Amino acid sequence: MRILLVEDFKPLRKSIAQALHESGYVVDEAGDGRTAIWSLNGGYTDLVLLDVMLPGIDGFGVLKAIRSMPNAPLILMLTAKDTVDDRVAGLDAGADDYLVKPFALEELLARVRALIRRRYRVDSSIIKLGPLKMDLNARRVYREDNQAEVPLSASEYAIFEYMALRKGHVVSRSDIWDHTHGGNSAPESNVVDVFIGLLRKKIDAAAGIRMIHTRRGLGYVLAEVE
Amino acid sequence: MTNSLRLRLTLSCALAIAMLLAILGCTLYFSLSEAFLSRFELSLRSRAAVLISFLDWNRRGTVHFNGGADAHGLHTALAIPRRYEIWTLHGRPLLVAPDLKNYPMIFTHSLNMAGQFIRLNLANRQPALEFIVSAVRGDEDDGDGQDHKHDHHDGHQDGHKDKPRRVGDPKQATRKGRHAAKENRPDNPKRRHFILAVARSTGELDASLDSLQWSLIIACSTATIVSAFIIWWLLGRGLRPVGRIAEEITRVGADDLSDRISNDHVPIELIPIVDRLNQLLGRIDDAMRREKAMTADIAHELRTPLASMRASAELALTRPREPEEYQRIIGEFLAVELQMQHMVENFLTLARLEARPSAASEQHQCNVAKMIRRCIEESQPLLKIRNIHLESDLIDSPAINVPEELLRIVLRNVFENAIHYVDANGSIRTNIRWQPPYAIFEIANSGCRITKDQAQMVFDRFWRGDTARAELTEHSGLGLSIVRQAVNNFGGKVEVEAELDGWFVLRLYLPIDPLNS
Numbered sequence: 001m002r003i004l005l006v007e008d009f010k011p012l013r014k015s016i017a018q019a020l021h022e023s024g025y026v027v028d029e030a031g032d033g034r035t036a037i038w039s040l041n042g043g044y045t046d047l048v049l050l051d052v053m054l055p056g057i058d059g060f061g062v063l064k065a066i067r068s069m070p071n072a073p074l075i076l077m078l079t080a081k082d083t084v085d086d087r088v089a090g091l092d093a094g095a096d097d098y099l100v101k102p103f104a105l106e107e108l109l110a111r112v113r114a115l116i117r118r119r120y121r122v123d124s125s126i127i128k129l130g131p132l133k134m135d136l137n138a139r140r141v142y143r144e145d146n147q148a149e150v151p152l153s154a155s156e157y158a159i160f161e162y163m164a165l166r167k168g169h170v171v172s173r174s175d176i177w178d179h180t181h182g183g184n185s186a187p188e189s190n191v192v193d194v195f196i197g198l199l200r201k202k203i204d205a206a207a208g209i210r211m212i213h214t215r216r217g218l219g220y221v222l223a224e225v226e
Numbered sequence: 227m228t229n230s231l232r233l234r235l236t237l238s239c240a241l242a243i244a245m246l247l248a249i250l251g252c253t254l255y256f257s258l259s260e261a262f263l264s265r266f267e268l269s270l271r272s273r274a275a276v277l278i279s280f281l282d283w284n285r286r287g288t289v290h291f292n293g294g295a296d297a298h299g300l301h302t303a304l305a306i307p308r309r310y311e312i313w314t315l316h317g318r319p320l321l322v323a324p325d326l327k328n329y330p331m332i333f334t335h336s337l338n339m340a341g342q343f344i345r346l347n348l349a350n351r352q353p354a355l356e357f358i359v360s361a362v363r364g365d366e367d368d369g370d371g372q373d374h375k376h377d378h379h380d381g382h383q384d385g386h387k388d389k390p391r392r393v394g395d396p397k398q399a400t401r402k403g404r405h406a407a408k409e410n411r412p413d414n415p416k417r418r419h420f421i422l423a424v425a426r427s428t429g430e431l432d433a434s435l436d437s438l439q440w441s442l443i444i445a446c447s448t449a450t451i452v453s454a455f456i457i458w459w460l461l462g463r464g465l466r467p468v469g470r471i472a473e474e475i476t477r478v479g480a481d482d483l484s485d486r487i488s489n490d491h492v493p494i495e496l497i498p499i500v501d502r503l504n505q506l507l508g509r510i511d512d513a514m515r516r517e518k519a520m521t522a523d524i525a526h527e528l529r530t531p532l533a534s535m536r537a538s539a540e541l542a543l544t545r546p547r548e549p550e551e552y553q554r555i556i557g558e559f560l561a562v563e564l565q566m567q568h569m570v571e572n573f574l575t576l577a578r579l580e581a582r583p584s585a586a587s588e589q590h591q592c593n594v595a596k597m598i599r600r601c602i603e604e605s606q607p608l609l610k611i612r613n614i615h616l617e618s619d620l621i622d623s624p625a626i627n628v629p630e631e632l633l634r635i636v637l638r639n640v641f642e643n644a645i646h647y648v649d650a651n652g653s654i655r656t657n658i659r660w661q662p663p664y665a666i667f668e669i670a671n672s673g674c675r676i677t678k679d680q681a682q683m684v685f686d687r688f689w690r691g692d693t694a695r696a697e698l699t700e701h702s703g704l705g706l707s708i709v710r711q712a713v714n715n716f717g718g719k720v721e722v723e724a725e726l727d728g729w730f731v732l733r734l735y736l737p738i739d740p741l742n743s
Binding site: 009011012014015016018019022051053078079080081082100101102103104105106 | 522525526527528529530531532533534535536537538540541544545558561562
């Protein structure tokens with residue numbers, strides 16, 4: 001999942017970025033409103049963590065710009081303003097959630113997970129995938145019957161999580177790359193295919209059925225049946 | 227005195243009206259009583275004249291009325307006064323009215339030509355006025371009407387100028403006494419000098435004046451009281467807009483300060499007050515907004531580093547890490563803490579400066595050039611590191627009247643500001659010049675990136691000319707706010723200018739002697 005973090009105070013931005021990165025998210029960083037809006041142009045950001053007081057265009061300006069975008073990401077506002085009026089103003093302006101500084105990192109991560117689930121319309125943090133289950137909080141995949149965990153690397157898990165959240169939908173290679181890897185560079189021609197090949201071997205073996213299917217010319221789809 | 231404007235105005239107006247009416251009443255009373263009295267005196271004189279015209283002497287020298295023996299009937303018929311007495315010039319009574327047997331009238335020699343009025347008490351202690359006059363009867367044409375007329379004239383004191391012989395003043399009377407003795411001799415039996423007094427009770431007059439007096443007192447008091455009530459009522463009506471304005475103010479205060487008191491239906495006399503109140507509200511509103519904005523700023527400035535410290539500490543604890551990573555995180559934590567400490571210190575300095583009353587009234591001796599040199603020396607290491615050229619033109623100056631402690635804060639902050647914003651390899655110029663009543667210290671740095679409009683914002687709290695907020699720096703955005711506050715405290719002023727060629731100029735006007743300026 002790809003998150004844009006907009007915060008002008010560098011030490012705070014670095015800490016949050018590291019925490020998110022360690023939780024398996026792809027994090028883009030912006031120190032002011034203009035950079036933030038520019039970073040969103042790709043349209044593959046899932047969530048924006050937005051500070052209100054920013055140099056240049058402030059948080060509300062960024063929020064307005066985001067709301068006018070197609071497939072707009074969800075927005076979690078991070079702010080030092082804590083009065084009810086401020087919260088109401090933030091939520092009314094179109095923020096999806098509101099967190100007052102200073103906050104516990106754990107709470108921030110929980111809210112990020114909740115917003116990601118909301119973005120992909122998933123009710124629970126456990127996703128059922130045929131005989132397999134995926135725990136979004138613990139970031140693991142296991143067999144439902146004997147709890148046997150499917151060993152996945154961080155990159156493999158990130159790709160599988162994205163496919164699981166978009167279960168039943170065809171996802172293109174660039175979708176997979178943009179949501180699971182940083183940078184604005186185009187993926188190497190077959191990097192995604194290599195990861196998918198590795199993933200398919202592990203998943204299909206654990207599930208006992210084919211779950212990752214190729215749609216020629218379109219991409220891949222995760223489904224329990226062909 | 228009470229605080230009620232209505233009561234005060236009413237009382238003042240009522241007092242003024244009462245005084246006016248009192249003066250009017252007194253004037254009226256005295257002129258009327260004068261008029262009454264002179265009418266009364268006139269009537270006494272005419273009675274005396276009537277009496278004299280009816281007097282007659284028989285051969286024995288006794289006096290009687292020539293109307294006949296029935297004096298009583300005569301009194302009634304001819305309206306001859308019933309209180310009279312006639313004396314010779316020596317005071318021997320010739321004739322006394324029957325009513326006056328036991329209350330003789332007052333006799334006096336000291337008479338002027340016109341006669342004299344004397345106050346006296348009659349029977350039953352009845353107050354009365356006596357008219358006493360010396361008169362002469364009988365001449366060439368004894369008893370004829372012309373003679374009466376003369377006497378009558380005497381009584382009226384009209385014709386006395388052309389007949390001075392007939393009626394004498396006291397001296398004349400005594401002188402004439404001898405004449406009279408001669409004239410009263412049998413060889414001149416027709417000329418008789420005598421003194422006559424007539425009296426009349428003043429009871430009626432006094433009663434009339436009394437009643438006039440009381441009427442005036444009652445009328446004036448009633449008028450005063452009634453007008454006081456009318457004024458009270460009118461003032462109540464007149465002051466109603468004040469109550470309305472009070473309600474408006476309550477409404478404005480209750481909702482929010484952006485509302486203003488409406489000028490509709492306000493009397494023109496009160497419009498300046500309403501305008502001033504609105505201006506005051508505007509200023510309070512601005513101040514409140516600034517305070518709110520500042521609270522938000524403080525919240526941001528304090529909570530953001532706090533959030534950062536908490537996040538880095540929690541991040542360090544989420545999993546076991548390499549010692550190098552712990553070192554990095556703790557180092558960052560410390561840097562943030564130092565920045566926050568610096569910010570808090572600056573903020574406290576600013577708060578103290580704002581809370582402290584102006585120090586302009588105290589006397590100080592402060593060598594500004596020496597202090598600037600010390601600041602430059604202290605900055606040297608930093609200037610060398612960043613390769614900044616510093617140029618200074620400082621003339622030695624007499625001491626100025628500025629508290630040294632405040633000036634040190636000011637200079638430290640303007641130097642920090644210049645060094646923070648100067649571009650790498652850039653330069654800083656300083657100079658001082660004398661322009662009484664100020665010593666003007668100017669510090670300019672190259673590499674200014676702010677516009678002319680932004681230059682006026684540099685004094686705002688937490689305003690920063692760059693994205694310094696984003697970096698770890700000791701620059702809190704309070705330095706120039708502190709400078710302005712401190713300079714204001716000692717009665718100086720400060721101005722800034724962003725020049726087009728990239729120089730940022732800050733000028734401090736330090737009062738040479740605020741007491742003499």
